[in-house]
Amino acid sequence: MTDESPQERWQRRIEIPMFAASALFLASFTVRVLAENLPSGWYALCEAVTYASWALFVVDYAVRWVLSGEGLAFVRRHLMDAIVVVLPLLRPLRIVKIYEAVQRRHTHARLPLQARVIAYAGLSTLLLGFAGALSVYHDEHNAPDATIKTFGDAIWWTSSTVTTVGYGDMTPVTPRGRVVAVGMMVGGVALLGAVTGSFSSWLLQTFAQDEEKKPPGGTPGASDGLRP
Template sequence: MDDDSRQARWERRTEVPLSLASALFLAAYAVLVLGHTLPAVWRHVCLAAMLTAWALFGVDYAVRWGLSGQRLGFVRAHPVDTLALLLPLLRPLRIVKVYEAVQRHRGEPRLSLHARVVFYAGLSAALLGFAGSLAVYQQERGAPGASILTFGDSVWWTCTTLTTVGYGDVVPVTPMGRTIASVLMVCGLALLGAVTGSFSSWLLQVFAREDGNDGDDGNRGEKRPPGS
């Protein structure tokens, strides 16, 4: 049975709007970083859109905290939401929830557990990688001794970092760039572990099912002795 508490009803009503706010935040941030030659008025519009989205996240967090009736327990129970509120790099991950919300509203069946893990991990990696590429490029371009000079360099570096390959041909040199790199490394390990674990679990279930079917076939093929 679905939770019908005030907090649960609030979360269901705000899932899609907050996901759209996350998409707006990411789009405005991309224009702000990549369109550094745009007129100042457009840059101010993008900045206003980012601040508005962040304010919506803050209001949602405060309302859910108040409805929960908890104090520090709410913060401990929602670490991802807390980090997404504090770290701009993680805010686009709120978009991941929109798929589940749309499926629930339409009454359509959800994907299997393993498929959902792979889907959510893949989408999270794509969103985190794009946001991380923007953030690193913003910090590294024009820095003395920087090797990440274009957005393409930043995307390549982010791919090697999230996949834990780390070629080392391009690396961040600024303190903020290295801080972002640390966050991406941790997130990359977590996402890679989730996908690997889910895939391994799925394989074990498939092999166990096949072994069970082989055993059943073998039992059906045995001849029972007379009089049994």
């Protein structure tokens, strides 16, 4: 068994709690946004779960920072983790990161790299889109002159934004809604770019393997007709 650093031991021990915190954050945020007539007691419980999961994100980041001993270099090397702590929209994406870490440790038969990138980027896109739709609907549906008035509108807007289609029939009008829109655009381009690049790489690799299997001299049997 290889020796683990204190940071690696912490990450291994916190994986399941962080997975649960990410899932609970998304669930509690969904209930708070979509259940508009939620009793005050249930609303308070969902709010407590939301803040507790956020606190766990902060504790995890702070502990890893201290254990790394890297100072400000840790922030530069783990900039995405710092952004996830600050922006609630991105916290559900930790589900994908933790799931990949668990799979990498415990799975024997693994998918090819390109297939894993496509699968995880696709899952990240779905989680980002759903969280973005919730955020935009929460900020927009009661705003004056809002064009996003239902959760279905928010899903439609999210789909067109993440895929960079941008029909323009629905647009955020609140400052926070527009900030979320910018994040959705950037995240959508990055994730779809990862999927497209991985798929292209897989195609090139497949064609290259097919070429290597071909016998030298062209088409099989082509030289047979020259024999007497």
